[in-house]
Structure formats: structure tokens, C-alpha cells
Amino acid sequence: MNRYKKIIFFFIIISCSYHGLTAFTFPKANFIEYDFNFSDDERLKQVKDLLETNKTEEAIQKLYQLIAEAEKLKDTNLIIEGSLLLADVYRDNGDYKSSNKQFYKLLPLIKENNNYxxxxxxxxxxxxxxxxxxxxxxxxxxxxxxxxxxxxxxxxxxxxxxxxxxxxxxxxxxxxxxxxxxxxxxxxxxxxxNIEIEAGILNNLGSIYFMQGNYKEALNVFQQTFKLVGFGQEDLQKQIRRSSYINSAYAYSGLKQFQKAFEYQDKYISLDDSIKQELKYKEIAEIESKFKVASKEKEAEIEKSKRLEAEYLSYGLGFSICILLILLFVLYKMYKLNKKNYTLKIDQKRLMHQSKIEKLKSDSQTKILAATLDGRLEERKVIASVLHDNVSALLSAANLHLFASKKQLKDQVPVEINKSQKILNEASESIRDLSHRLVPSLLLKFGLSIAVQDLCEKSSNSTIEFSCDTKNITRFDQNFELKIFNIISELVNNILKHSNANNATIKLEQLEGQLQLVIFDNGKGFDLNEINDGVGLSQVKARINVLEGIIKIKSSTEGTRIYISTPIVY
The missing domain is CATH 1.25.40.10 (Tetratricopeptide repeat domain)
Structure with a gap:
């Protein structure tokens, strides 16, 4: 008899596999969402309308503006609701880290509000x-x-x-x-x-009992599920009933009640086939509906084309006459314009000649400025080398002589020797600091990547945070590295002095023989037309021109982005 039951259970599994069932229907650990009811603020409604029409980027931009305005007005509720909605938008688009980032920002605001x-x-x-x-x-x-x-x-x-x-x-x-x-x-x-939702949870509960091997309790829960959904014909009710049928079949097979297992397995197969057939009928009906709509649209297009053809024939003659009159008028105007064009061409040639002269002046000024900056760079390197290799070495030697004198004098060391050593140590530290400021030692020893990371760390403070991202950065020509580092330092100083930003990023990448630099912040931005004459930016542009690179600047009230690409000198 036991052998007979095993054979029956084997055929249940084979039959279930034939009908597309490969495993027991276990409970799912899917995330169940909870929709928060926002206030009636019109601006939040506008954002939600944009999201419903799939204008996600515009919605995010408006949300950031709304939150910024709420922070200025200290409207806590609007800050919270705007940030919650922004977190939902990030989550719906699969960016869970950005979503959680919004939640972390909100915690200090809602720490006393249990509902939020x-x-x-x-x-x-x-x-x-x-x-x-x-x-x-x-x-x-x-x-x-x-x-x-x-x-x-x-x-x-x-x-x-x-x-x-x-x-x-x-x-x-x-x-x-x-x-x-x-x-x-x-x-x-x-x-x-919520009967259907309750039934779905009970169905999962029965599946958990099954995993415990508690088949009787699992069957009791599945019976409760059947009572809740009954023989309802709604899609959700059918899906729950179908899942409960196959789960019951497995539970009965676990109890070795194979006849019952077959009974529920047959119910599952019958309902599954019915659901699939309904889906086919719906697909066919949808196709027929689309075909009928397409046919009517085609008939309407034919009628419309006939009407348009008649209208074109009636308007054709009048249009041709209008064209002829317009051509005559144009010929007359062209005759008059030709006279003016002759004088304009002469003026244009004069202006082009003047423009070339101005460009030559500008290029000369740029080269002079770049040469001046290079001269300063070489001068700083020489000064730093003299300070580090000569003056610092002399001070160290003097300090060693004083140390040797102290050893000879033993306990009878004059106070003046100790004071002299202290003064020499302070002088050595000052010279070493000055040497490092003139030419960063990290840059000379480890290269551009480490020096820029160190710059980001030193420039970060309580009001602004600099982050650094470098890719494929190796060692380059030392002068080239110094020039690029000076450019980055100048741009970082501009951010610290003028941007009012709280976040800035430096990205540096070596790509196909080009060094690509991107610096962006979330500050107040600036007017490109007003800032172009600034000394610092002019120096940066001059260096880029001499390096045969390009620089692009975009700035708005939401921040500034500077892109630089230049050939690498190895």
C-alpha cells in the first residue's frame, strides 16, 4: 500500500510539471508599499501631476526648488512632505540609496513625530x-x-x-x-x-506551516482561504483560489492522502486552464477591438484625404497666383538689396580684418600670460629646491654641531645653546612649510592623483565638503602635473571664496591620451559674461590654451560645472 501511495505522489508531481508547475507556491517576501497622504499644497500637487505624466526629471527639479524654498521659510511640514515625496520618486526609479539618503536627512526634523x-x-x-x-x-x-x-x-x-x-x-x-x-x-x-488581501496572507501562512512540516495546520489555513474567496470570479479571487488548490495538493501529499492530493491538483489544473483560456479570449478581443478601431480610422483617413484633395484643387490656382506675385516682389527686393550688399561686403571685409588683428592680440596676451605663469612656476621650483636642499641642510648641520657641543659639555650646557637649537628647529619647520607651499611635496613624490585627493581633504571644512574621484591616473611629466595641479587649486579657491556651496566634486580621468577634468558644485553660480574678465579664470584659460586643451563652463543658480580636456604630456 505504501508503495502504491508513492507511485500516486510521483504521478502528481509529473502531472503538475506538465501543467507548468515546478515547485510549491511559497510565501513571497515582496515589499508591500504604503501610500502617504500628502497635504493639499498646490506645489506638491503640481509635482505629482508631473510624475503621473512621466515627467520625472522636471518633477525632481521642482521638488528640490520647493524644499529649498521651504527651508528658507522654515516650513517644517513642507520640508518633510517634499522630502518624503522625493524619496518615493527615487525609490520608484530604482535608486534606493538616494531614497534612503533623503530619509536620513529627515530624521532630525521628525524625531519627536511618531507618525512620520x-x-x-x-x-x-x-x-x-x-x-x-x-x-x-x-x-x-x-x-x-x-x-x-x-x-x-x-x-x-x-x-x-x-x-x-x-x-x-x-x-x-x-x-x-x-x-x-x-x-x-x-x-x-x-x-x-480587505477579504482578498486577508486570503492572500493566509495562503502564505499555510505555505509557512507546510515548510515546518505541519501539514494539518497548513490545510486548516487553506480551508479558511477558500471560505474567504469562495467561488468569486474576480481575477484576484481566482488567483488566490488557484494558489490554494495546488498548496492543498502538496499538503495532502505530505500527509500521504494521495486521493485528496489528486482531487486538489485536478481543481488547480482546471482553474489554471480556465484562467489561461480567459487571458487568450481577452487578448483576442483586444486584437479584434484594435483591428476595428484601425479599420474605422483608415476609412476616416480615406474620406479625409478625398476632402483634402478637393480643397487642394480649389486652392491650387489661387496659391500659384500668390506665388507668382511673391516671386515678382522678391526679384524687385533682390535688385535693391544687391546694391546694399556691395557696400556691406566691403564693411564685412574691414571688420574681418579688424577681428583677425584683435585675435592676434588676444593670442599674444594669452601666450605672454602663460609664459609669465610658467616663469613663476620655474622660479617657485628653484626657490623650493634651494630652501629644501641648501638652506634646510645648512640649518640641520648647524643643529648637529650644537648637539655635538652639548654632548661634550655634558651637564654644563649653556642656556644659549638650547635656545639656539630651538630657534634652528623652528626655522627648519618654517622653511620646510614654505617649500611645500611653493611646490607640494606630495605632487612631486606621488603624483597628481594623491595630490588632488590631499587638496580635497584639506579644502573640506564644516561648511563645504570636497569629494575626489580619480581613474587611471599615472605619473606624467612633472611640469605638466604642476600646471594641472595649479589649475585645480585655482578653481578650488574660486569655489571656496565665491560659490557658497556645501558640496563640490573633482573628477579626474585619463582617457585615450587625454586628461579629462570635471569640477562641479551646488553653489549659487555666476554670470559667465561678468566673470570672464577675472584674473584667476583668465590664468586658467591661458594655461589650457597653451596646453592645446579645451574648457567648457556651465553655471546657474543650482551650481557650476567646469569641464577641461587636455592632451597628456608624459
């Missing part, structure tokens, strides 16, 4: 869950559940938190906790009257 805290932790847990970081997701869901307990009429969110926690515990194979939270979630959905 439960929503924030719930959504943050969802982001971690979607990235597969289930431990972080669990911590945030638990926090959300803690703050939700402060509210009595919040069953919907509590249900979703518990449902998501059940999924997390299921992934961690903690079936006891998964069952506990599934029951809580199902009970809240029962209170809310």
Missing part, C-alpha cells in the same frame, strides 16, 4: 529589502512597528509592516516569527474588511 517616524522607517525598510539587505530591512520594520503602536487607528500600516516582517523572517527561515507576524497582518486585514 513609523512611515519613514517602514519605507526605509522597504528600500533595504529591495536591495536584498534583509537584516537592515528587519531593523527598520521593527522600528516602524514600535512607533505604529502609539496609534490605535492605523490598522492598514500595521498590517503591511507585519506582512513585510513575516516575509523577512521567512527568508531567514525563522518560521515561528513568520507565522506570528502573518497572523497579526491577517487579523488587521480582517478588521479592515
Amino acid at each position: 517616524l513609523q512611515i519613514l522607517y517602514f519605507k526605509k525598510g522597504g528600500n533595504f529589502q529591495k536591495e536584498g539587505e534583509i537584516d537592515s530591512a528587519m531593523v527598520n520594520y521593527k522600528n516602524a512597528l514600535f512607533y505604529s503602536n502609539f496609534f490605535n487607528n492605523n490598522e492598514d500600516l500595521k498590517a503591511k509592516i507585519n506582512a513585510n516582517l513575516a516575509g523577512i523572517y521567512y527568508l531567514k527561515e525563522d518560521y515561528g516569527k513568520a507565522i506570528e507576524h502573518s497572523k497579526i497582518a491577517a487579523n488587521y486585514q480582517k478588521i479592515l474588511g
Whole structure:
């Protein structure tokens, strides 16, 4: 008899596989969303309208503007709601890190508001869950559940938190906790009257019992699911019923009740075939509907073309006459313009000649400025070398002589020798610092990448943070490295002095023989027409021209972006 049951169970699996079923329907740990009800602020409504019409970039831009205005006005509620919506936009587009970044910024504002805290932790847990970081997701869901307990009429969110926690515990194979939270979630959905959602949670609960090997309890839960959905013909009800049928078949097979397993397996196959057939009918009906619409549109196009053809014939003659009159008028005007063009050509040649002269002057000035800067660079290198190699060495030698004298005098060392040593040490440190300021030692020893990273670190402070990203940067010609470093230093100084930014980034990359530099910040920007005559920017442009590179600057109230590309000198 046992052998007969095993053969029956084997045929159940073969039959299920034939109908497209390859495994037991286990509970899913998918993230269940909770929609936050925003206020009636018109600007938030405009942003949501943009999102609904797939204008995501414009919506994000307006949200950042809205949050900035709210921060100026110290409108805390608008800051919170705008940031929550911005976090949702990032999440919907798959950028979970940026979404969580918005939540981290919000925490100091809502630390006393339990309602916002439960929503924030719930959504943050969802982001971690979607990235597969289930431990972080669990911590945030638990926090959300803690703050939700402060509210009595919040069953919907509590249900979703518990449902998501059940999924997390299921992934961690903690079936006891998964069952506990599934029951809580199902009970809240029962209170809310969401029968189909309650049935879906119970179906998952039965699947967890099955994983425990508790087949009887699993069957009891599946029977509750059948009672909830009944024989309803809505798509969701059919899907839940189909899933419960096959789950019951597996549970009965686990209890060795193969006849019952076959019965529920047949119900599953019958309902599955019915659902697939309905989908085919819907597809066919949709195709027929589209064909009829296309046919009517084609008939309308034919009628429209006939009407247009008649209109074209009636307007054709009048249009031709108009064209002829216009041509005559144009010929007359051309005759008069030819006379003016002759004098204009002479003026243009004069202007072009003058423009060439101005360009030559500009190029000469640029070369003179670049030569001056190169001269300064060489002068600084020489001074730094003299200070480091000669003066510093002389001071060190003097200090050694004083040290040797102290050894000979032993306990009878005059105070003047100690003071002299102290003065020599201070002089050595001052000369070393001056030498490093003239030509950075990190640049000479380790190259451009390390020197720029050090510059970013030293330039960062409590009001602005510089980040650095370098790719494929090797060692280049020393003078070339110094020139590029001086350009970067000048641009960093401009950001520190004028931008009022709190975030700036330097990107440096070696690509196909070109050194590409991008510097951008989120400051107030500047007017390119007004700043072009600045000494610092002129020096930068002069160096780029001499290096046969290009520089492009874009600036607005949202920040400044400077792109530089120049051939590498090895």
C-alpha cells in the first residue's frame, strides 16, 4: 500500500510539471508599499501631476526648488512632505540609496513625530529589502512597528509592516516569527474588511506551516482561504483560489492522502486552464477591438484625404497666383538689396580684418600670460629646491654641531645653546612649510592623483565638503602635473571664496591620451559674461590654451560645472 501511495505522489508531481508547475507556491517576501497622504499644497500637487505624466526629471527639479524654498521659510511640514515625496520618486526609479539618503536627512526634523517616524522607517525598510539587505530591512520594520503602536487607528500600516516582517523572517527561515507576524497582518486585514488581501496572507501562512512540516495546520489555513474567496470570479479571487488548490495538493501529499492530493491538483489544473483560456479570449478581443478601431480610422483617413484633395484643387490656382506675385516682389527686393550688399561686403571685409588683428592680440596676451605663469612656476621650483636642499641642510648641520657641543659639555650646557637649537628647529619647520607651499611635496613624490585627493581633504571644512574621484591616473611629466595641479587649486579657491556651496566634486580621468577634468558644485553660480574678465579664470584659460586643451563652463543658480580636456604630456 505504501508503495502504491508513492507511485500516486510521483504521478502528481509529473502531472503538475506538465501543467507548468515546478515547485510549491511559497510565501513571497515582496515589499508591500504604503501610500502617504500628502497635504493639499498646490506645489506638491503640481509635482505629482508631473510624475503621473512621466515627467520625472522636471518633477525632481521642482521638488528640490520647493524644499529649498521651504527651508528658507522654515516650513517644517513642507520640508518633510517634499522630502518624503522625493524619496518615493527615487525609490520608484530604482535608486534606493538616494531614497534612503533623503530619509536620513529627515530624521532630525521628525524625531519627536511618531507618525512620520513609523512611515519613514517602514519605507526605509522597504528600500533595504529591495536591495536584498534583509537584516537592515528587519531593523527598520521593527522600528516602524514600535512607533505604529502609539496609534490605535492605523490598522492598514500595521498590517503591511507585519506582512513585510513575516516575509523577512521567512527568508531567514525563522518560521515561528513568520507565522506570528502573518497572523497579526491577517487579523488587521480582517478588521479592515480587505477579504482578498486577508486570503492572500493566509495562503502564505499555510505555505509557512507546510515548510515546518505541519501539514494539518497548513490545510486548516487553506480551508479558511477558500471560505474567504469562495467561488468569486474576480481575477484576484481566482488567483488566490488557484494558489490554494495546488498548496492543498502538496499538503495532502505530505500527509500521504494521495486521493485528496489528486482531487486538489485536478481543481488547480482546471482553474489554471480556465484562467489561461480567459487571458487568450481577452487578448483576442483586444486584437479584434484594435483591428476595428484601425479599420474605422483608415476609412476616416480615406474620406479625409478625398476632402483634402478637393480643397487642394480649389486652392491650387489661387496659391500659384500668390506665388507668382511673391516671386515678382522678391526679384524687385533682390535688385535693391544687391546694391546694399556691395557696400556691406566691403564693411564685412574691414571688420574681418579688424577681428583677425584683435585675435592676434588676444593670442599674444594669452601666450605672454602663460609664459609669465610658467616663469613663476620655474622660479617657485628653484626657490623650493634651494630652501629644501641648501638652506634646510645648512640649518640641520648647524643643529648637529650644537648637539655635538652639548654632548661634550655634558651637564654644563649653556642656556644659549638650547635656545639656539630651538630657534634652528623652528626655522627648519618654517622653511620646510614654505617649500611645500611653493611646490607640494606630495605632487612631486606621488603624483597628481594623491595630490588632488590631499587638496580635497584639506579644502573640506564644516561648511563645504570636497569629494575626489580619480581613474587611471599615472605619473606624467612633472611640469605638466604642476600646471594641472595649479589649475585645480585655482578653481578650488574660486569655489571656496565665491560659490557658497556645501558640496563640490573633482573628477579626474585619463582617457585615450587625454586628461579629462570635471569640477562641479551646488553653489549659487555666476554670470559667465561678468566673470570672464577675472584674473584667476583668465590664468586658467591661458594655461589650457597653451596646453592645446579645451574648457567648457556651465553655471546657474543650482551650481557650476567646469569641464577641461587636455592632451597628456608624459
